[in-house]
Amino acid sequence: MTGSPALAIGGRELALGGHTWVMAVINLSPESRNLRTVAANPGQALEMAREFAALGATIIDLGGQSSHYDNPTITDAEEIARLVPAVELLVADGHLVSVDTWKPAVARAGLEAGAHLVNDTGGLTDPDMRALVAEWKIPSVVVYVEGAHPHDVGEVDTGPDKALRTAGALRRRLAELAAEGVHEVIIDPGIALNYRGDYGAYTNTQLDVIRASRHLHSLGRPVLIPIPRKREDHRVMAYITMALEYGADLIRVHDVAHACDLVDLFGRTPPELKR
Numbered sequence: 001m002t003g004s005p006a007l008a009i010g011g012r013e014l015a016l017g018g019h020t021w022v023m024a025v026i027n028l029s030p031e032s033r034n035l036r037t038v039a040a041n042p043g044q045a046l047e048m049a050r051e052f053a054a055l056g057a058t059i060i061d062l063g064g065q066s067s068h069y070d071n072p073t074i075t076d077a078e079e080i081a082r083l084v085p086a087v088e089l090l091v092a093d094g095h096l097v098s099v100d101t102w103k104p105a106v107a108r109a110g111l112e113a114g115a116h117l118v119n120d121t122g123g124l125t126d127p128d129m130r131a132l133v134a135e136w137k138i139p140s141v142v143v144y145v146e147g148a149h150p151h152d153v154g155e156v157d158t159g160p161d162k163a164l165r166t167a168g169a170l171r172r173r174l175a176e177l178a179a180e181g182v183h184e185v186i187i188d189p190g191i192a193l194n195y196r197g198d199y200g201a202y203t204n205t206q207l208d209v210i211r212a213s214r215h216l217h218s219l220g221r222p223v224l225i226p227i228p229r230k231r232e233d234h235r236v237m238a239y240i241t242m243a244l245e246y247g248a249d250l251i252r253v254h255d256v257a258h259a260c261d262l263v264d265l266f267g268r269t270p271p272e273l274k275r
Contacts, residue, residue, distance in 0.1 A: 005017060007139065007184075007186070007222050007249075008139070008184070009059070009096055009116050009117055009139055010096050010097075010116030010117075012096065014058065014270065015270060015271055016222055016249050018268070019263075019268040019269060019270040019271070020243070020244055020247075020248050020249065020250065020251055020263050020266075020268040020270070021058045021059065021249065021250045021251075021270050022056060022057040022058060022059075022250070022251055022253060022256065022259055022260055022263060023057070023058070023059040023060075023061050023098065023224065023250055023251065023252040023253070024037075024049075024052035024057035024059070024060055024061065024253060024256045025037045025061050025063070025100075025252060025253065025254050026039050026045050026048050026049060026052075026060055026061070026062050026063075026086070027039065027063055027066070028045060028062060028063065028064045028082040028083060028086055029063060029064055029065055029066040029071075029074075029082065031066040031068075031071040031072065032066045032068075032071075033066075033068060033229075034229055034254050036254060036255075037254045039086070042085040042086040042088075042089050043089070045062065045086040045089065045090065046086070046089045046090060046093060049090050049093070049095050050093070051256075052256045053095060055256050055257050055260045056260035056263065056264070056269070057256050057259075057260065058096060058270070059096045059097075059098050059117065059250075060090055060095050060096065060097050060098065061098040061100050061119055061252060062083060062086055062087060062090070062097060062098065062099060062100060062110075062115075063083075063099075063100035063101065064078075064079040064080070064081075064082035064083040064101070064106070065079045065101060065102075065103070065106075067100075067121055067150040067151075067193065067194065068150070068194045069150060069151050069152075069153055069194055069195075069196070070194075071151075073151050076103050076105040076106055079101065079103065079106045080105070080106055080109040083099065083101075083106065083109070083110055083113075084109055084110065084113045087099065087110050087113040087114055087115050088113045088114060091113070091114035091115070091116075092114075096116050096117070097110075097114065097115045097116055097117070098115065098116070098117040098118070098119045098141070099111070099115045099117070099118055099119065100119040100121065101118075101119075101120070101121070102120055102121045102122030102126070102129075102148075102149040102150065103122075104126055104128035104129045104132050107120070107129060107132055107133075108132055111132075111136055111138065116138065116139075117138060117139050117140065117141065118132075118133055118138065118139075118140045118141070119140075119141040119143070119188075119252075120133075120140055120141060120142060120143060121143045121145060121149060121150050121193070122143070122145065122148060122149040122150075123142055123143050123144060123145045123149075123173065123190075124140060124142045124173065124177060124182070124185075125148065125173075130177065130180050130182055131180075133182050134180055134181040134182050137184075138184070139184040139185070139186060140182065140184070140185055140186070141185075141186045141187075141188050141224060142170065142173055142174075142177070142185050142186070142187055142188065143188040143190045143193070143226075144166050144169060144170060144187075144188065144189050144190035145190050145193055146190075146195070150193050150194070153193070153194075153195050153196065154195070154196055154197075155195060155196050155197035155198075156195035156196070156197045156201075156202050156205070158197070158198065158201040158202055158204070158205045161212075162205050162208055162209050162212075163189065163208065163209045163211075163212035163213060163214075163215045163216060164212065164215045166189050166190070166209065166215070166216070167215035167216050167218065167219060170187050170189075170216070170219060171219055174187075174219060174221065185221055186221060186222045186223075186224050186249075186250065187216055187219060187221050187222070187223055187224065188223075188224045188225075188226055188252070189209050189213070189216060189225070189226075190226070191205070191206040191209050191210070191225075191226060191228060192226035192227060192228045192229070192252070193226075203228075203230075206228050206239070207239075207242065210225060210239065210242045210243055210246055211242065211246065213225065213243075213246045213247070213248070214246075217247065222249040222250060223247075223248055223249050223250070224248070224249065224250040224251070224252055225239075225243040225246075225248040225250070225251050225252070226251075226252040227239045227240050227243065227251055227252060227253045227254070227255070227259070229254055233255070233258075236254075236255055236258075237255075237258060237262070240253065240255070240258065240259050240262050241262060241266075244262060244263060244266040244268055245266070251263075
């Protein structure tokens with residue numbers, strides 16, 4: 001946060017402290033398993049964005065590449081073709097738009113189309129991505145990922161003190177980024193990414209990271225908790241509830257209506273955006 005009480009995105013200020021901003025997911029990848037957030041075309045993405053904004057979401061996170069390791073890795077050109085028309089429509093309609101990608105060429109195309117934020121599921125490890133966000137001087141999300149990117153993962157580490165160890169890795173990453181001119185960084189512990197391995201153990205690790213998210217907050221940057229998708233809706237609600245209870249600055253969600261309602265219930269509804 002670099003000492004600032006607000007996060008500046010797209011010429012607007014998101015006040016931090018005591019409330020939680022909702023980032024709503026819209027997938028432009030037909031391969032995605034999260035069917036309720038898949039848009040078949042840019043027009044449908046715009047309709048969904050308007051619906052999510054009316055519910056209380058502030059940022060729309062657009063992705064053209066499914067991050068599940070079982071799904072195909074599409075080319076930069078195909079991802080750009082899926083993403084850019086939707087970015088242009090949503091920006092023209094006044095939405096704050098995030099581009100969800102680990103590919104620098106895709107991120108650049110999204111920014112040139114008007115996107116306000118890069119959500120890098122590659123963890124800002126690619127030198128070209130780091131140079132891009134430094135050049136554009138825009139906020140970026142650094143996602144903790146155990147691999148080069150979400151399609152390059154093995155079995156997840158479910159060892160003890162995961163939040164503490166994740167915070168340590170992110171602290172080192174933040175120092176590297178600062179040295180390269182990247183300062184406006186949001187941190188994401190990566191607990192919504194898919195990994196191979198013991199599903200039950202990973203579920204417990206996801207919960208443990210949220211419970212110990214004080215270690216993430218100690219880094220002094222806005223903390224985004226990505227809400228994992230589960231087969232059971234009530235478990236998703238439990239993750240949202242925990243993220244709010246433990247003071248997430250932002251939550252990234254597929255279940256937007258329920259998330260916004262819980263933000264309100266917990267008294268964490270943000271103030272009006274300042275321009």
